Amino acid sequence: MKTVKIPPKHPRAESLRMREVLKQGFEEGIVVEQGLMAHGRGEAFDYLLGEKTTPPASEAITVSAAALLLAEKPVISVNGNVSMLTPREVVRLAEVVGAKIEVNLFHRSSDREIAVMSRLRSFGAGEVLGVGDKASAELHGLKSLRRWVDPDGMLVADTVLVPLEDGDRTAALRSMGKTVLTIDLNPLSRTAQTASVTIVDNVIRAMPLLVKEAERRRGEATDSLGDVVKGFDNQVNLEKSISYIADRLMQISASKDDA
Ligand code: PTJ
Numbered sequence: 001m002k003t004v005k006i007p008p009k010h011p012r013a014e015s016l017r018m019r020e021v022l023k024q025g026f027e028e029g030i031v032v033e034q035g036l037m038a039h040g041r042g043e044a045f046d047y048l049l050g051e052k053t054t055p056p057a058s059e060a061i062t063v064s065a066a067a068l069l070l071a072e073k074p075v076i077s078v079n080g081n082v083s084m085l086t087p088r089e090v091v092r093l094a095e096v097v098g099a100k101i102e103v104n105l106f107h108r109s110s111d112r113e114i115a116v117m118s119r120l121r122s123f124g125a126g127e128v129l130g131v132g133d134k135a136s137a138e139l140h141g142l143k144s145l146r147r148w149v150d151p152d153g154m155l156v157a158d159t160v161l162v163p164l165e166d167g168d169r170t171a172a173l174r175s176m177g178k179t180v181l182t183i184d185l186n187p188l189s190r191t192a193q194t195a196s197v198t199i200v201d202n203v204i205r206a207m208p209l210l211v212k213e214a215e216r217r218r219g220e221a222t223d224s225l226g227d228v229v230k231g232f233d234n235q236v237n238l239e240k241s242i243s244y245i246a247d248r249l250m251q252i253s254a255s256k257d258d259a
Contacts, residue, residue, distance in 0.1 A: 075100045
């Protein structure tokens with residue numbers, strides 16, 4: 001299939017470029033059809049947010065960076081979409097915070113696991129967990145194939161970053177006492193509502209900012225990082241994101257009334 005050439009000055013160039021990246025991932029067997037649909041849902045919420053990182057999202061990014069730096073056994077979970085959209089940032093974030101990278105797919109197949117791992121490796125990843133027989137431990141309370149995790153990774157992790165996720169696994173990981181960080185454009189999704197920290201933002205904006213924040217705070221005293229995490233309330237932060245959308249829509253509608 002042909003790739004469309006996107007004019008750099010096109011007002012929606014970045015959004016169109018992302019679609020082409022995901023389409024390429026689909027053709028390479030990395031992204032599933034459902035991943036394309038999930039992206040469309042994300043795009044709709046991104047429109048409502050004004051396609052920028054909001055103040056509550058920035059706050060959640062700061063808290064997530066601190067939580068990852070404080071973690072003893074952090075893991076970054078990667079699915080098809082994330083491996084296409086932000087592979088470089090996944091690898092860099094793992095380096096900065098000392099996290100393991102684990103492939104965990106909802107629509108699991110051996111070929112896809114290997115394809116996602118190969119893509120991450122092509123961006124410099126070393127060890128990639130969760131592939132093939134390595135995913136031999138079971139998360140209880142989960143029916144989907146996401147329940148198979150790596151005994152050296154997600155099973156024993158204290159903090160897990162699950163960008164662009166479906167809700168069940170977040171709930172299962174939380175019930176095991178783990179800190180779950182997510183990036184989800186939909187503040188109403190089950191994942192967003194269940195996670196310990198939800199960054200309501202597009203992964204393509206949030207991941208580079210998360211890397212930057214982790215780089216900036218690396219070396220900061222444990223007490224000071226602990227203070228950042230301690231004061232955070234995810235429900236309050238989600239309410240701020242929802243209010244941000246509501247206020248924005250009210251302003252837009254008021255400006256149309258004035259016209
Ligand atoms: O690669 P697999 O097999 O693991 O499958 C991955 C998908 C995404 C298909 C799977 O996890 C899934 O079905 O996810 P959901 O339940 O559709 O949830 C995806 C969530 O991510 C939705 O709330 C979307 O709004 C949100 N989302 C989509 N694109 C982005 C996003 N959030 C942040 N950045 C995005 N680019």
